Amino acid sequence: MKIFKDIWQGAEACAHGAMKAGLDFFAGYPITPSTEVAEHLSNLLPKKGKTFIQMEDEIASIVAIVGASMAGAKAMTATSGPGFSLMQEGIGYACMVEAPIVICNVMRGGPSTGLPTKVSQGDVMQAKWGTHGDHPSIVLSPASVQEMYDMTIQAFNLAERFRNPVILLTDETITHMREKIEFDTEATPTLINRTYPSSKENYQPYGQLIDDVPVMANLGDGYGTSITALSHLSDGFQTADYQVSRDLIERLSRKVDKHAKDLFELEVWNGDAPTMIVCYGISARTVQALMARENHPNVGMIRLKTLFPFHDESLWEKVKHAHHIIVPELNLGQIYLEVQRTVGHRIPVSLLSKTGGNLINPDELSNEIERISKHAR
Amino acid sequence: MRGEKYLNNDRIPSIWCPGCGNGIVLHAMLTALEDLNINTEDLVFVSGIGCSSRSSTYTIFDNIHTLHGRAIPIATAIKLMRPDKKVVIMSGDGDALAIGGNHLIHAARRNMDLTLIIFNNSIYGMTGGQVSPLTPSGKKGTTATQGTIEEQFDTVKLLAGAGASYVARSGTYYFQATVKYMKKALSRQGFSAIEVFTQCPIYFGRLNQFKTPAQMMLWQKENMILKEKAEKMSPEELSGKILIGEFVEEDRMSYIQKKELKLKEICKP
Numbered sequence: 044m045k046i047f048k049d050i051w052q053g054a055e056a057c058a059h060g061a062m063k064a065g066l067d068f069f070a071g072y073p074i075t076p077s078t079e080v081a082e083h084l085s086n087l088l089p090k091k092g093k094t095f096i097q098m099e100d101e102i103a104s105i106v107a108i109v110g111a112s113m114a115g116a117k118a119m120t121a122t123s124g125p126g127f128s129l130m131q132e133g134i135g136y137a138c139m140v141e142a143p144i145v146i147c148n149v150m151r152g153g154p155s156t157g158l159p160t161k162v163s164q165g166d167v168m169q170a171k172w173g174t175h176g177d178h179p180s181i182v183l184s185p186a187s188v189q190e191m192y193d194m195t196i197q198a199f200n201l202a203e204r205f206r207n208p209v210i211l212l213t214d215e216t217i218t219h220m221r222e223k224i225e226f227d228t229e230a231t232p233t234l235i236n237r238t239y240p241s242s243k244e245n246y247q248p249y250g251q252l253i254d255d256v257p258v259m260a261n262l263g264d265g266y267g268t269s270i271t272a273l274s275h276l277s278d279g280f281q282t283a284d285y286q287v288s289r290d291l292i293e294r295l296s297r298k299v300d301k302h303a304k305d306l307f308e309l310e311v312w313n314g315d316a317p318t319m320i321v322c323y324g325i326s327a328r329t330v331q332a333l334m335a336r337e338n339h340p341n342v343g344m345i346r347l348k349t350l351f352p353f354h355d356e357s358l359w360e361k362v363k364h365a366h367h368i369i370v371p372e373l374n375l376g377q378i379y380l381e382v383q384r385t386v387g388h389r390i391p392v393s394l395l396s397k398t399g400g401n402l403i404n405p406d407e408l409s410n411e412i413e414r415i416s417k418h419a420r
Numbered sequence: 421m422r423g424e425k426y427l428n429n430d431r432i433p434s435i436w437c438p439g440c441g442n443g444i445v446l447h448a449m450l451t452a453l454e455d456l457n458i459n460t461e462d463l464v465f466v467s468g469i470g471c472s473s474r475s476s477t478y479t480i481f482d483n484i485h486t487l488h489g490r491a492i493p494i495a496t497a498i499k500l501m502r503p504d505k506k507v508v509i510m511s512g513d514g515d516a517l518a519i520g521g522n523h524l525i526h527a528a529r530r531n532m533d534l535t536l537i538i539f540n541n542s543i544y545g546m547t548g549g550q551v552s553p554l555t556p557s558g559k560k561g562t563t564a565t566q567g568t569i570e571e572q573f574d575t576v577k578l579l580a581g582a583g584a585s586y587v588a589r590s591g592t593y594y595f596q597a598t599v600k601y602m603k604k605a606l607s608r609q610g611f612s613a614i615e616v617f618t619q620c621p622i623y624f625g626r627l628n629q630f631k632t633p634a635q636m637m638l639w640q641k642e643n644m645i646l647k648e649k650a651e652k653m654s655p656e657e658l659s660g661k662i663l664i665g666e667f668v669e670e671d672r673m674s675y676i677q678k679k680e681l682k683l684k685e686i687c688k689p
Contacts, residue, residue, distance in 0.1 A: 067501070068497065070493075070497065090686055094679075096496075098493060099523060100522065102493075106490040109494065110498045111498070111501050113484060114464075114498045115501060115502075118497075133490070140484075262484060264482070265461030265482060266482065267460065268484075269483050270483070271477065272485070280477060
């Protein structure tokens with residue numbers, strides 16, 4: 044065991060995590076506040092003989108990583124706000140052709156150009172529903188520089204396992220702040236790789252499924268792989284057949300959603316408390332800061348490490364004892380709606396919302412806790 | 421028929437209308453590939469969205485039918501991952517020059533090792549006959565029922581200006597020349613592009629007073645002038661004519677060649 048310790052920026056941790064996961068290909072376009080991820084990778088990738096390319100826009104970047112992935116690469120991009128909006132069509136394409144890719148979206152103030160240098164959590168529902176049509180979503184939410192490293196590796200593993208895009212949904216503050224990082228340089232993290240067909244005989248790109256995930260050859264292997272984002276048959280050729288199309292759309296979501304319970308990771312502090320704060324990402328740091336500063340025996344925290352797939356029963360199990368739930372978010376209420384939907388009929392849920400580019404101050408959270416406890420009395 | 425061995429017969433008949441020229445362009449490509457003895461392991465077809473973009477799916481080569489306008493960046497990535505393979509893009513005038521225009525000029529600028537075939541039917545066929553950036557001024561489409569007032573791109577000048585290292589123009593009437601240019605493009609490194617005029621009798625023809633597909637091909641015969649011949653003609657004689665032939669043929673370092681050199685420099689043992 045050889046422990047490496049350093050102070051890293053979040054973007055740097057993401058880049059190193061991607062390299063550790065076996066990144067072969069990065070395509071991106073400069074945008075604040077995600078650019079540092081690209082800058083680090085433009086340095087790291089060529090040294091390993093791997094590919095970095097700065098594309099002409101975000102649309103080209105997202106489809107390039109899909110193309111690279113279908114040719115066998117572990118591929119990723121990093122972007123923010125307006126760039127993430129431009130990428131939505133390509134994310135849907137990746138869902139439909141079943142391309143394993145990782146997208147790091149660094150949330151900044153929106154809508155539109157908004158607040159390029161300031162923090163936000165306004166893209167949560169876009170990460171889930173941004174592209175058109177029903178599709179599976181896997182969205183991870185790091186709350187520290189250490190998690191920027193660990194969750195980037197996890198994102199690649201999930202992308203490869205499910206042959207689906209995985210969104211590392213981070214924010215300006217987690218990406219720009221510097222804090223301690225620590226890992227064992229001699230240990231190899233568990234890396235999952237997609238399954239390749241064992242023989243060319245009777246090969247069809249979508250013909251062999253393992254747990255609803257297709258076993259595909261790479262473009263360029265000469266297997267006759269045929270890919271389209273039109274509704275398609277198992278040989279990859281387009282069809283408008285009702286039953287085939289329906290089966291395809293249902294399988295795409297099912298392959299992820301049936302594992303929702305395992306995928307939905309939570310961190311719980313003081314889990315028996317009557318007031319539970321359900322939080323994620325940078326807003327969880329406000330909760331942690333308050334709890335480190337003051338003794339709040341009646342307050343607990345549930346931090347969502349996975350935002351989607353959202354597993355209702357898991358959340359319910361963790362909060363069913365509570366008298367009140369607070370959801371602090373840097374938006375006008377997005378995960379709040381998920382929590383409302385899941386437990387709102389049984390337990391009152393209040394939103395502590397902040398927009399405009401500043402973090403929620405621990406005092407503001409403390410006041411909200413105080414307000415609720417008075418109200419309860 | 422030359423090139424027939426590369427056709428995926430399970431997927432024929434195609435979606436193309438009777439009299440459409442797209443089959444001639446695909447036939448020219450498959451003929452060029454057979455003449456060059458290309459194996460199915462040696463090449464990947466990439467296409468966007470539109471009538472012409474379906475062509476890649478009718479072959480037995482590895483193929484990827486992508487998003488509208490996005491064939492070029494996807495092909496770029498595939499080439500970067502598989503530099504040992506030929507990567508050929510089958511695209512249309514709307515796909516390559518309207519929605520995909522930005523990707524087109526940047527692939528040319530990079531001199532990316534790709535071969536691009538632009539099927540120019542001067543109209544959006546798949547969606548039913550709307551004007552495109554290659555619809556000639558004054559011609560009609562369902563979104564310009566009185567004739568378009570817009571000007572068209574000169575694809576050759578655009579690509580030459582953007583940095584493509586091989587640019588040619590042909591038409592379905594000139595099958596042998598089209599095959600010849602395709603063979604040359606496929607044998608080169610860097611960015612090569614061929615604009616091939618192809619007839620759309622159902623939409624462009626019907627809206628613009630062409631009575632038959634054959635009449636549209638004869639129009640090519642009468643109005644396309646070989647570049648070398650045009651040099652000896654007066655501006656009056658050339659008015660309304662379309663120049664065909666090879667316009668750019670430069671031996672410059674391609675992106676892949678530069679990348680390999682750079683990696684050698686960076687990854688010194």
